[in-house]
Amino acid sequence: MPHSPEEKKRVLARVRRIQGQAEALARALEGGADCGPVLQQIAAIRGAVNGLMSEVMEAHIRETFGQPAGDEAQREARVAEMTGLVRSYLK
Amino acid sequence: MPHSPEEKKRVLARVRRIQGQAEALARALEGGADCGPVLQQIAAIRGAVNGLMSEVMEAHIRETFGQPAGDEAQREARVAEMTGLVRSYLK
Amino acid sequence: MPHSPEEKKRVLARVRRIQGQAEALARALEGGADCGPVLQQIAAIRGAVNGLMSEVMEAHIRETFGQPAGDEAQREARVAEMTGLVRSYLK
Amino acid sequence: MPHSPEEKKRVLARVRRIQGQAEALARALEGGADCGPVLQQIAAIRGAVNGLMSEVMEAHIRETFGQPAGDEAQREARVAEMTGLVRSYLK
Numbered sequence: 001m002p003h004s005p006e007e008k009k010r011v012l013a014r015v016r017r018i019q020g021q022a023e024a025l026a027r028a029l030e031g032g033a034d035c036g037p038v039l040q041q042i043a044a045i046r047g048a049v050n051g052l053m054s055e056v057m058e059a060h061i062r063e064t065f066g067q068p069a070g071d072e073a074q075r076e077a078r079v080a081e082m083t084g085l086v087r088s089y090l091k
Numbered sequence: 092m093p094h095s096p097e098e099k100k101r102v103l104a105r106v107r108r109i110q111g112q113a114e115a116l117a118r119a120l121e122g123g124a125d126c127g128p129v130l131q132q133i134a135a136i137r138g139a140v141n142g143l144m145s146e147v148m149e150a151h152i153r154e155t156f157g158q159p160a161g162d163e164a165q166r167e168a169r170v171a172e173m174t175g176l177v178r179s180y181l182k
Numbered sequence: 183m184p185h186s187p188e189e190k191k192r193v194l195a196r197v198r199r200i201q202g203q204a205e206a207l208a209r210a211l212e213g214g215a216d217c218g219p220v221l222q223q224i225a226a227i228r229g230a231v232n233g234l235m236s237e238v239m240e241a242h243i244r245e246t247f248g249q250p251a252g253d254e255a256q257r258e259a260r261v262a263e264m265t266g267l268v269r270s271y272l273k
Numbered sequence: 274m275p276h277s278p279e280e281k282k283r284v285l286a287r288v289r290r291i292q293g294q295a296e297a298l299a300r301a302l303e304g305g306a307d308c309g310p311v312l313q314q315i316a317a318i319r320g321a322v323n324g325l326m327s328e329v330m331e332a333h334i335r336e337t338f339g340q341p342a343g344d345e346a347q348r349e350a351r352v353a354e355m356t357g358l359v360r361s362y363l364k
Binding site: 003008011012015016018019022023025026029030032035036038039042043045046049050052053056057059060063081085088089 | 276281284285288289291292295296298299302303305308309311312315316318319322323325326329330332333336354358361362
Binding site for chain 3: 094099102103106107109110113114116117120121123126127129130133134136137140141143144147148150151154172176179180
């Protein structure tokens with residue numbers, strides 16, 4: 001998950017970008033960079049992680065609700081799973 | 092929104108609690124409280140606001156996806172609305 | 183805390199604004215507002231609470247480090263208090 | 274920055290851990306992991322990035338305020354720099 005090849009590719013590209021940002025941060029720290037720029041880099045990584053979380057959540061919504069539920073029980077199970085995810089990660 | 096009377100009541104109770112927390116904070120500030128406890132009160136309000144946002148989002152998911160869509164266009168519109176909300180507020 | 187009258191006034195004004203935003207939100211919920219605008223109002227409150235926390239923290243930094251420490255022990259105690267606050271609330 | 278060898282080592286260890294978490298996430302995504310565990314991994318990375326930011330900020334406070342300022346102007350400059358950092362990153 002996410003299942004569609006384009007979504008998977010997009011999510012993986014975000015993870016790779018975060019890895020690149022972390023690598024650049026490690027080099028900056030090793031090079032003795034000042035605190036201001038270092039915090040700026042960390043804030044950028046934080047933003048990228050939030051963007052990644054949103055992308056995965058959006059993909060999951062599309063997959064979960066993009067097709068009609070087979071029956072009422074399945075619909076309820078889908079809704080319960082999604083509200084649980086929102087409760088856990090919307091903070 | 093949220094439409095069900097119990098959910099509306101629950102969400103309103105959360106807002107009222109936040110108002111009470113803000114009122115207590117105002118009194119603490121007027122009384123010259125120390126920084127530590129003041130920050131603790133603010134952090135508690137922040138947590139309560141996040142809990143409120145999650146509750147509203149969960150109620151919206153239940154309302155949006157709790158009934159089958161009338162047709163494919165409606166299903167797509169629902170999914171698009173929900174992914175847009177997640178993108179805007181999951182951070 | 184904050185001790186200076188202008189800072190106290192500024193911080194209190196922020197708390198009053200948050201109370202006003204919460205009151206407007208309660209009215210919107212009672213009036214049956216749509217989920218989108220409601221989430222927007224909650225996000226605005228979240229931003230205001232973060233701004234309040236920052237303002238209080240900044241005031242505390244000014245008060246703590248605006249005057250020279252009496253001795254090494256006091257300087258260390260100040261630094262320890264401030265790093266503890268950052269660790270607790272920077273998230 | 275951070276200047277002390279132990280702090281630099283500790284901060285770098287946090288960055289390396291985040292890189293490891295991102296690598297594990299990439300592998301999970303490539304392996305088709307479910308959405309729930311993927312979101313859990315992303316939330317753990319988010320927590321680690323917040324911890325890193327706090328650690329860097331704390332180190333900076335220790336360095337900035339661990340020694341007496343040479344004069345009033347330097348003291349004010351230090352305070353102004355620190356309040357600016359808090360305003361930028363406490364959110």
